[in-house]
Amino acid sequence: MAASSVSDLPPVLFEDEHLLAFDKPSGLLSAPDRWDKEATHLVALAQVRYGPEAFNVHRLDRETTGVILFAKAREPLTRAARLFAEGKVRKRYLALVRGRLPRDEMTVDRPIASDPSRPGRMRLSLRYGRPAATELRALEKWRSGSLIEAFPKTGRTHQVRLHLASVGCPLLADPLYADGQPLLLSKLKSGYKFKKDAEERPLLARAALHAESLELPHPVTGEPLTIRAPLPKDFEIALKYLRRFG
Numbered sequence: 001m002a003a004s005s006v007s008d009l010p011p012v013l014f015e016d017e018h019l020l021a022f023d024k025p026s027g028l029l030s031a032p033d034r035w036d037k038e039a040t041h042l043v044a045l046a047q048v049r050y051g052p053e054a055f056n057v058h059r060l061d062r063e064t065t066g067v068i069l070f071a072k073a074r075e076p077l078t079r080a081a082r083l084f085a086e087g088k089v090r091k092r093y094l095a096l097v098r099g100r101l102p103r104d105e106m107t108v109d110r111p112i113a114s115d116p117s118r119p120g121r122m123r124l125s126l127r128y129g130r131p132a133a134t135e136l137r138a139l140e141k142w143r144s145g146s147l148i149e150a151f152p153k154t155g156r157t158h159q160v161r162l163h164l165a166s167v168g169c170p171l172l173a174d175p176l177y178a179d180g181q182p183l184l185l186s187k188l189k190s191g192y193k194f195k196k197d198a199e200e201r202p203l204l205a206r207a208a209l210h211a212e213s214l215e216l217p218h219p220v221t222g223e224p225l226t227i228r229a230p231l232p233k234d235f236e237i238a239l240k241y242l243r244r245f246g
Contacts (some may be wrong), residue, residue: 006163009046013067014227016075018220023229024068026206030059047072053077058084058155066093066211067228071219079219084155090215092148093160096208096238097169098178100146101138108163110154121159121176124166126137132156134163142187142212142246144171147239149212160209172238176209183208185239188245201216204238 010028012049014021022042029041046054048091049112050072057069057080071077083089111129115121133153140147146169150160161177170178182202186192213228231239 006122008040009049010042013229014225018072019080020046020054020070021214021227022046022068022070023236024060024065026063026065026232027235029062030056030068035142042068042070057081057214061158061207061209062212063206064209064211065235066229067214069214069227076219080216083216083219083231088216090213091152091211092213092214092215093152094210094235095150095160095164095169096145096172096183096204096235096242097117097148097149097164097174098145099169099191100141101136101148101169102167104138105136106167107133107135108167110166112159112162114157120157122162123163130154130156132159133164134160136164136167140243141191142242146246147242161207172208173202173204176207178242183242184212185241185245188241203241204234206234210235210237 008027011023012020013023021059024042029039031041031043033039052071053079054070057071057077060066060068069080073081110124111126112122112132113125119174124220131154135151136144137149139149148169153160160176161171165177173180173182179241182205184200184202186200210231211229213226215226218225
């Protein structure tokens, strides 16, 4: 991995003597990648500033933005990881999707396993999968898609993305569980006029998933803790135009 500096760190959303929370941007790995050992990841960046014991409590997909929790030492890391494992952390995601939920409020309870035919991809599997459940709620609906909030009850890889796709609502621009096509204004706005000799710039060009908040008891003090991340610019722009032309 290339040399990194403190200036490479994403914004800090919360910090005390035990914990850190970052506002992870799209394109940054949470932790070392099993296939690309040289890729920059947030653990390495955090350890430059906070020392070798700084470590992520959970993960976000590479393209997913938002709240990611770190611990500064082994004991708070162990305690925080236990809270996640015991289902005591409420995780709220916002997703821009194609299609509409079958019901405005529903729970998808379908086991998830690795897809042996496509490394890095997951699949639904009653026989081989691990239990996975996600609560979904439609917040806004348009002709061409929806804004959905998701509350994963478990922490499987790609869980929200796969569960949404399984009910006919794949994330916009998701290359694994949809067609990967970016969101273009020309596809939303009738009569859109291209600028001569200019390539259209996508409104959003990555899987449209944002980890908006974490709610948990502080692993050391026990006090209620809520951490929120603002919408990233591309998500905000996409939402603006979907509301106007969607």
